[in-house]
Amino acid sequence: MRLGTPVRAVQAGERGRRAVVTVDDGALEADLVVAADGARSSLRGQLFPGHRGVRYAGYVAWRLMPAPGPAVPVDQFETWGRGRRFSALPMAGGEVYCWATVTLPPGRAVDDDRAELLSRFGGWHEPIPALIAATPDDRILRHDVVELAAPLPALHAGRVALVGDAGHALTPDLGQGGCLALEDAVTLALLTDRHATVDAALARYTAVRLPRVTRIAARSRGLARVGQAAGPRTTRLRDLAIRAAGVLPPSVASRGLTSVVGWRPDDDVHASRRPRS
Secondary structure, eight states: OOOSOOEEEEEOOOTTOOEEEEETTEEEEESOEEEOOOTTOHHHHHHSTTSOOEEEEEEEEEEEOOOSSTTSOSSOEEEEOSSEEEEEEEOGGGOEEEEEEEOOOTTOOOSOHHHHHHHHHTTSOTTHHHHHHTSOGGGEEEEEEEEESSOOSOSEETTEEEOTHHHHOOOGGGSOHHHHHHHHHHHHHHHHHHSSSHHHHHHHHHHHHHHHHHHHHHHHHHHHHHHTOOSHHHHHHHHHHHHHHTTSOHHHHHHTTHHHHOOOHHHHHHHHHSOOO
C-alpha cells in the first residue's frame, strides 16, 4: 500500500488494457482505478479533455463551527433573505454547524471573514449574530461555490471510474455531494463484484449512476437559484410559495425528497440487471 503519493497522470486503459497511473518514481498498473480527486479534478480533465470542467455557481459559501456555548440554537433553522441565506444545525457534544451564502462575484478577497459575515448578517434575527460572534477565526471556511459546467458523457473512461465531485460536482443546496460519493462507491463495489469483467461493470456504473447524479445536480442548481434570488418581485413570489408549502402535512412535504434521500444500494444493482430495450 502506498499513501500520500501524488498522481501525475493516468492512462485509461482502453480496449481492455489495464490502466496506468504515473507517479513521481514510475508507473503503476491496475485493472481498475477510482478517481476521487474532487470538484477541480485534474484526472477528469485528462480523461475528458474537451469538457469545460467547473464553473462558478454565482455565490460564496461560509461554513462555521461556533465555540460551544449559550448561542447554540435548540432547533435547526434556515433563514432566507435577498441573495443571502443562513442556516444552523445542532450537533453532538454541544457543537453547532452553520453555513451562510451571499451572491457575490467570484474571487473576491476578504481580510476578515467574521467581520464580513457580521456586516451582512449582524442585523438578522438571533441567534445568527451571536453564532457568528462566537466563532473563532480558525473555525470559518469560505469558498466560491462551483459546479460542473455540464454533465460528463460518462462516469468512466476505459478502466478509470470517477466518483463523487470528480464525476458530478454540484452545488451544496441539497446537501448531497458527500452522499452521492458514497452511493457511487457502494454501487461500484457491487457492480464489480457481480459482473464478469471490469469493463462490463464500468459500463453499467455509468448507465445507472449518470442519470441519477445529473437529475440531482439539476435540482440542486434550481434550489440555489430560488434560495439566492435577490430581486424584490422574485423574492416576494418565492416567499409566498414557501408559506403555501408550509401548510402541507409533513408527510406530503417530505415526499418530494424521497427520490433524493430514499436511495438504496439495490436500486442500482437491480437497474444493472434490467435488459436493454
